[in-house]
Amino acid sequence: MEKPVILAVSSCRPKVFRGELQLNGTQATHCYFNPPIPEFIDSVTEYRERFLAHPPLAINRQRSNDMAIERFRNRHTIAELVTHNLNNYRSVDFTCEATIEQVAGNRDWFYKSCNDCSLRVLEDIDHPNRYTCRTHRTHATCKHTYCFKTIVNDTTTTAFFTFFLDAGNAIVGHTCKELVTVRGYDQPHELPPVVQAIEGQRIYCRSTT
Structure with missing residues (x-):
């Protein structure tokens, strides 16, 4: 599937858990990938503009048992890390x-x-x-x-x-x-x-x- 993939979720119940906002599914909840609505086109355009201006960091979440490989997983320079909001990369090992x-x-x-x-x-x-x-x-x-x-x-x-x-x-x-x-x-x-x-x-x- 071509990126970006836009996911629209309907009929959810918002809830705050441990200080963070979460969405709980209900019997009426449905998920739509790349829905054919005007908001989808707007979201894709905004995402592509942001991506071209400031590409996200390449992330590999799969751990390796080989430490020689693990030492280089998610290897980034300090200059790269300080220019990104690392709150967007939860539980990622850099x-x-x-x-x-x-x-x-x-x-x-x-x-x-x-x-x-x-x-x-x-x-x-x-x-x-x-x-x-x-x-x-x-x-x-x-x-x-x-x-x-x-x-x-x-x-x-x-x-x-x-x-x-x-x-x-x-x-x-x-x-x-x-x-x-x-x-x-x-x-x-x-x-x-x-x-x-x-x-x-x-x-x-x-x-x-």
């Missing part, structure tokens, strides 16, 4: 390859997080070893979580990437817990040399919208 040009030293590189989630905890200054998460209960301990910000470049443009959790562990080569509790880098505003050393590193990035 990949790119870039170089870390700089690690921001003017902001915290880790934070203390809840043991049950990744939210930042509040530390009770009057009661040592008491950390409170706004979602979960008070804990006697907390986790240390990466949150360092970087400037990356893939030769098309630069962008700010912030690395958390496993992504930070993989790039730095050490866990945040190790750096804070074993190596003694316990000041979030003082960037450890081992984190600074990732500048110039070529990285493979994968993000899900």
Whole structure:
């Protein structure tokens, strides 16, 4: 079937579910592909004008068990990604390859997080070893979580990437817990040399919208 394909749906019942508008079918609901109505011609013309001015990103939703292939699935440059509204690509894995040009030293590189989630905890200054998460209960301990910000470049443009959790562990080569509790880098505003050393590193990035 020639693109674009226009689908007209009749006799639906609108409903809001989890904050998003949905259409529920009824016994009278019918679907019409490319219906022979004036609105169809108008929609096709508008779509083609938008497509020619700003073509959509090529998307492949089929995952591969071969990681060599998976690394290049939905591979786009940063320049391409920043010029599109990624809200239109829900649950799509995008990949790119870039170089870390700089690690921001003017902001915290880790934070203390809840043991049950990744939210930042509040530390009770009057009661040592008491950390409170706004979602979960008070804990006697907390986790240390990466949150360092970087400037990356893939030769098309630069962008700010912030690395958390496993992504930070993989790039730095050490866990945040190790750096804070074993190596003694316990000041979030003082960037450890081992984190600074990732500048110039070529990285493979994968993000899900």
